[in-house]
Amino acid sequence: MKFNIQHQDTQCKARNGLLKTDHGEIETPIFMPVGTAGSVKAVHQRELTYDIRAQIILGNTYHLYLRPGLEILEKAGGLHKFNGWTGPILTDSGGYQVFSLAENRKITEEGVVFKSHIDGSRHHFTPEGVMDIQRVIGADIVMAFDECTPYPCEWSYAKESLELTHRWLKRCIQQFDSTESRYGYNQTLFPIVQGSTYRDLRRISAEFVAEQGREGNAIGGLSVGEPAEMMYEITDHVTDILPVDKPRYLMGVGTPANVLEGIALGIDMFDCVMPTRNARNGMLFTSEGIINIRNEKWKDDFSPVDAGFHSHVSNFYSKAYLRHLTISKEILAAQIASIHNLSFYLWLVGQAREKIRSGGFLEWKNQMVETVSRRL
């Protein structure tokens, strides 16, 4: 994997880069649609490419490991072959889902034992095992196995957890570096900075992660309930420490405003279920602001969902029609809203890249944060 920074903003830490993987190039900053179980919910693969213009998608190790399972994925020749998405794929480590979805989880030095939320079956995730699993899934970018602390979190627990995460990281690296890439293309491992909302712990973690000298680095444990200002402060603190010449991935973030602020703080990669999950609940992120399409005010608004940028579904369907579909629980409502929201996120980061390249990013960002945050 190669990463080149092509433009560094002069007023803030925002940068525009190019990340080259064996499955194609990624322009950064980028937003990665989440394809939990091998599918970005309610979106066809060709829509990812041609409507949403996604450049990389995410898969969830926990979900894919449980279903369809490694045997099927390996027989298929990896997730790309299985689901037909030919661009790069990043997989998380499954740690977050083990803590949020699985039952009866028990964490030890060795790893985590848990029961599947699907059938109650018992499983064991270790740093080594999770590296092997992501290799078999066929991720281009593999994430380290970590513990994601909740918010709020005591300093002492955050420190203890951080130390475990660091010991696990060494084991991840050891395992990853002693195994081969699968399916004939290169795979790379990103470590994750933890440390909750504590600047001292975040410094320790960022320095430890930086020392590993991997091809990219991630920031985890944010956007878990803390105030946005706190997230920005910690992000700012960590991006001051992480190497400038490696891509930085802020995990699980966030709203359009969060993404814009993250870009200004030197983040290159984002992922979040918000655009798709909220779409399924009728919340639209648009170039004019946030819309709850269930609201009665849209019932006879025959204007396009969002005419503010190029997107077929956003221009083709009206707010009144989408409201009707949403109220009527039609599947097409989830389809339209999901494509729209993801198209909007990808358009937004594309605009950010352009502003970084042409100058004036910061001013545009400050104005845009306001626009995309208002409720219509």
Next chain:
Amino acid sequence: MKFNIQHQDTQCKARNGLLKTDHGEIETPIFMPVGTAGSVKAVHQRELTYDIRAQIILGNTYHLYLRPGLEILEKAGGLHKFNGWTGPILTDSGGYQVFSLAENRKITEEGVVFKSHIDGSRHHFTPEGVMDIQRVIGADIVMAFDECTPYPCEWSYAKESLELTHRWLKRCIQQFDSTESRYGYNQTLFPIVQGSTYRDLRRISAEFVAEQGREGNAIGGLSVGEPAEMMYEITDHVTDILPVDKPRYLMGVGTPANVLEGIALGIDMFDCVMPTRNARNGMLFTSEGIINIRNEKWKDDFSPVDAGFHSHVSNFYSKAYLRHLTISKEILAAQIASIHNLSFYLWLVGQAREKIRSGGFLEWKNQMVETVSRRL
């Protein structure tokens, strides 16, 4: 509306025709995807056009009347403007849904009083009212308000019901012909032959319907639980009576085999929820036969869903991937299966048209009925 028969099969009653409406031409025999509440479930409008190659879709008066309601549809400028489908639309009369979905329905000479299955609100459908409703929805083809008898049905009830349906038909025609087409394009009314499974009643009804001299005629009250052979016998009997030079629409039919047999019996138009409803349950109609995609045998079958004809989704996605999505309750499963099944139905009637034109329809039909009916 103009209908021309372009080819009449010499071995059976199958014919290939062209039905011209103000929203475009329809090649017959044709299958019409059902867009109950203004959306063919799980299918984008452009997919209807470019993947499924639908030439006309159906809307349900009962559903559209309740939601979004006539006020919204009228403000939108009709259903075409509302949902963005620019081809012809046929609406049913709502009678069938009133009997199958609504609560506390009460039938009188005047019409039917019922309670909405959505919110329990009380409504009144009359032949006159249902003509006005379909005019406002903006259907190209409006269906008469009838009573669809269940199966089995006593001869005496079938006769009584038939007579009511005929009196209602006269009122439908009176109302329809004394009102104007809406939105600047032509609307036409199809009457419906009833009479349950009784040849004598079907003859009376078919003759009565034929006498009205409308631009097309429909056969209702079949595919409601009677054996397929009985459906074919009654269809054969009725198409012997209905005028040869008008399109004949067999309502609510059916399986791929039912459609092929119907074509051989002189039917030109079909509609059924089966391809989409069964799709959502994991049943696929393919060029090789019927697949239950949930079956474990498909778990590592990485061959396309159906490579037997041109359809993007059917060729792009594998059986194993679709099985995984179905088992995982991913929305994309419903999307793929719905597009596939409808594409298959439209491909099948397209093949039938070609065989009628080129000769050899009957032999092909007999072979195809066997192929499409077998369980894989």
